[in-house]
Amino acid sequence: MDMGSEFHLNQEILFEILSRATLETLDTFKVVSKESKELVEESWFIRNYAEKTKNFIGYIVEKLEPHRCSYTFVSINPSLGVPGISMECFCGMTILASSEQGILCCRKYEDRSHHYYVCKPSTRQCVELPTPRGRAIFPNWFGLTVLKSNPLQYKIIRLSRQSGKTGFICQIFDSKFWTWRQSENIIMEGCSVFSFQPSVCIGGILYLLTDRKTVWAFDSATETHSEFLGPITTTEDNRSCCCEAIVEYNGKLGFTSVYKWEELRLWVLEDYRWEIKKVVEIDKKNRRLIGCSLADMALMIGYGHQVSGSYSHQTIFPFRSDWEPVDLEDGCMLGGLEEMFTS
Template sequence: MDSDSVLSYDMKMEILSRTSLKTLDAMRCSNKEFNKLAYDSCFLNMYKKKNNVVSGLIVQSISDRKFVKEFIPSRESTSLDLSFLPNSAPVLASSEQGIMVLETNSPRRVMFSICKPATKQFLLLPPNIIKRYKTIMVAVIVVGSTPLRYKIVRLSQPGELERLRWPSTYCCEVFNSTTWTWRQLNNNITLPHSVFFSRPSITARGSTYVLLTDGNVMKFDTRSEKWTTFSSPVTTRTIEVYPYMKLVKYQDKLGFACKQLNGFWEIWVLAVDESWEKTYVLNKEDTRRMSLEGLYDLNTSVMLDHNIVLFCGFEGGDNIRTVISSPPPYVTFLLRSDFEPVDLGGHKSPG
């Protein structure tokens, strides 16, 4: 390529800033340099202002048997009105494409709904297959953006009496927005004795990952719809040294965060060959006692301390500190969205 044809940094910024969220995500996948640039905090702040994109943290708490939902915007983002969501429906999962899954209780059974909060679109899903089991984990994976296509993965467990017969056994159902149906996978998931799922799950590169309490990671591949297990950076021998562990998303990759009792958060990233590489140590004194909720961009972590949400830069700069109006405990979900209506589904494809 001639030197005259090489795009300058400013031109690349200008090109990316003129794209829609769908195009931006596609360009991230097609070019390593664009991928890194599109996760840069300076670019993201400019992009949000220019394209009316909302991003931040959904904080959910429970009070008087009602689920209170509050949106905490990131830098240069507007807020998001969540008052239209029913107080009886907890959020279970969210995606970077601006949609999330809620649990909706009907008189006879638990139902699920899909929602795009930025456009206030809300659609009830058909009844799932396994009725009486307790929901353990839900994840939503966007498999296509034009038109919107997604899958929802639900892990459930039998009630107390049935667990006596099938201890540590879980069932998996998958909802496909294209066929508008649920399907139960043939093989149940059986975990070793005294090993459990740790929430939340993380979706990266078309797969869903969930951390186990023994330090291993389970992966659900959206295409094959099969579960596999691999090791995290914290082995069984060192798990007692790192009492705090969770999965996070780093750019479009799976990340693993761990912290010693009085130490700093370490961030590891899963490479293509499924080896782990240590990427960051969040060595700020005021974040030692905080809970890491996620990684917002290349240079910003999202921390939680009692009723305080902190968007904290890795290498200095101003932090954004927001007080949550509802009392703890909290469940949090990162969300990014435009304000364009989408087709959530509700109809089967021919054939």
Template structure:
């Protein structure tokens, strides 16, 4: 089992895992999405046309790579996610959100994202209805969180966009963190298998609060959990498990115990450069039929 984090093409192992060699990937490969079942999606830029890319699905632990059909149009990628629908046989869907455009409605501008979905069973891309958000609301930079066949994405107004890969229906619902112009640091996470939201209040003195989504989109604050950061520069990226947090400080990845102790750091990994995207990854070593 390999479990860790990828920064474009560098693998950072978790405390109980070994490293994974990604050197077999093309030098200009850009990772777009990963799944907890060991499947990854990446793209390669066409050297003759900077707006043209080829897309690939891959299982890094077995070095299996398969080219995907190219989506229609040269739209700018905004967000990718992969959802594994079944394992025997392997069935997955890839969701792509691309460049947005403004839709004028009642003197307000609503941002709409082009949405396409790739199904491994049909081996084709399909275009869905545009995802139209509120007035001047956008998708944020962090990667989507996948849970129970759905992907969740944080919006700039702190609401959450949910896309169900099975029904292919999307909806927006509220988070427990009200929007403020100061942009309180907020991250979508998974906590104990549930959708969670971590925020760092301005008076928190280095601590992040954890909220967990319960039934019917009701949120509860985890009273006994506070994620500690030892530096103002450290940014929470994920919860490795209910007891361990993953922080980023410039080019350093840090694992901390959630419960405060005399020495709560578990491990520290120095990356090749400052990451602007990090993908969680877990996999076995069994070959998979990607098509």
């Protein structure tokens, strides 16, 4: 057997192993090398992985209805025959943030107050969180980042406007200690406000798009923040571009924009510089991106219509999850208590 055949065989064996691995193993494999990361991020691999594991990979689409929101799960490959996620537990709830581990942060208004929950829809698990202190001025912006999977630890960041002021109150919920605490208030440059789209969390950093098409970043580990320019900086581009969105693309921050309703452009932040990665034509008659499937997650979220099937404003949350139950509450707090007693 020559080296070429041996390499091809090894690639086939690796593909078979990975296509049956857990989501946690897949995430671990991403950091082994650049080549391994590129492999598991390929849309053809994602489709095959979803087919063989029957894990949920796709989108949760919010549909706005009179006086309420409803949610639908859209698979990256509807022909897979994967059982849909029951959205019954979301009755009366609003999804605030999602994570790559299949965990959502939600809010529900009942008994004249807002209640907060963390949920795993695939296993129908839902746990109520403590209520944040203080009266927040709506709207709020949220981010959810999973720090560890075993034992599970996650942080939820809530940003809310200050009464009569231009800054934002920053509150953080840490599942390890099961409590909210207030961090340093956020003062935005140029009195910016955040856009009404979900946050993006990558490597423990929360990203939000502002109304000035800049990107705000919050490091959940150091609890520091910064703001930097997006790729659309010239006046001409500002006039021609619309529907900007930030997305996760191959583990990096992406930025999409529709240009003259003729094409979708995708930039990726590489070494602190925006680089154009893809330009995809829009088939306006059929409301589709030419040559792209639902497995092209960043492009689908940037365009939106192909996932939701509608031009009306709808929020789209990327979603992937396995079928394994997790300890959303007790295991998290146990880890915190152990750390307190051993430190």
